[in-house]
Amino acid sequence: MSDERLAVETLDDRVVITLDRPATRNAIDAEMVAELHVVCDQVEKDPKPLLVTGGTEIFAGGADIGQLRERRNVDALAGVNSRVFDRIAALPMPTVAAVAGFALGGGAELAYACDFRIGTPSVRLGNPEGGLGILAAAGASWRLTELVGEPLAKEILLAGRTLNASEALDVRLLNEVVxxxxxxxxxxxxxxxxxxxAPLALRMTKLALRMPRSAHPAFDNVAQAVLFETDEKHRRMTAFLDRKSSEALRLAAGRE
Structure with a gap:
């Protein structure tokens, strides 16, 4: 449909979504949020890695200010954007944001919710919500601290600092710049x-990373117990041992 906010490509081994509101710098509105929930439904039922992009010029300039201006306390309490970003962060398989240009406000928070962020030299990451009379309530106020530490998070959230690509790479807010x-x-x-x-090992590892410290090592032991019983573990370890054995035989033959 022409009014869709996302272009969704479902491949055999991954799902790629492109924010597609070029006239508004890919502003995240309620309709886009609803479409993101549909994608989350799909990926939760059929777990695959998710790639999120806005294209090669801009990621997302922020939330839709026209809609934000009209939202009231009941909308804030409903967590319109925070719920979907939390859902993206909790997806069973890894997520990658491919970020170009501006990723500000809600756009930055969407990128923060992904496991990895690949950027271009034009990237600008920041949260200018305070200048609009609100706070970054869709994850930045706590997720950013986890990603870059409290001192830099305060610079971004309280002092309005915007990071360029090099600065974001230095603090690993971007994993790679290309x-x-x-x-x-x-x-x-x-x-x-x-x-x-192994797909199940990926899922278990991502889940382990989200567990609170108090859940370890008990969670790790249970997850490992599940993985130890899989055919995939046996197949992969057998292949590894077979390769090592073949290498040892070749080395021995070379010494004779």
Missing amino acids: EPDDLLPTANRWIDRMLQN
Whole structure:
């Protein structure tokens, strides 16, 4: 439909979504949020890595200010944006944001919710919500502290600092910076790399990373117990041992 806010491509091993509101700098409105929930439904039922992008020029300039201006306390308490970003962060398989240009306000919070962020030299990340009389309530006020530490988070959230690509890379808010033509290929290579691991091991590891400290090591032991009983673990370890054995035989033959 012409009024859709997302372009969704479902592949055999991943889902790629492109924010598609170029006239508004990909502003995140209620309709886009609803479409993001639909994608989350899909990926929760059929777990695959998720790639989120706005294209090679801009990620998302923020939330839709026209809609935000009209929202009242009941809308804030409903957590319109925070609920969907939390849902993205909790998806069972890894998520990668391919970020170009501005990722501000809600756009930055969407990027923060992903597991990895690949950027271009034009990236500008920040949360200017205070200048609009509100706070960054869709994850930045706590997720950003976890990602970059409290001192820098305060600079961004209280002092209005915007990070360029080099600064974001230095603090690992961006995992890699590449030229625009390489943005999506690089983001897909990150997913390719992760998919070399066993899918269930990926899911268990991501879940372990989200567990509170008090849940460890008990959670790790239970997750490992599940993985120890899988055919995938046995197949992969057998293949590893077979390769080591073959290498040892070749080395021995070379010494004779």
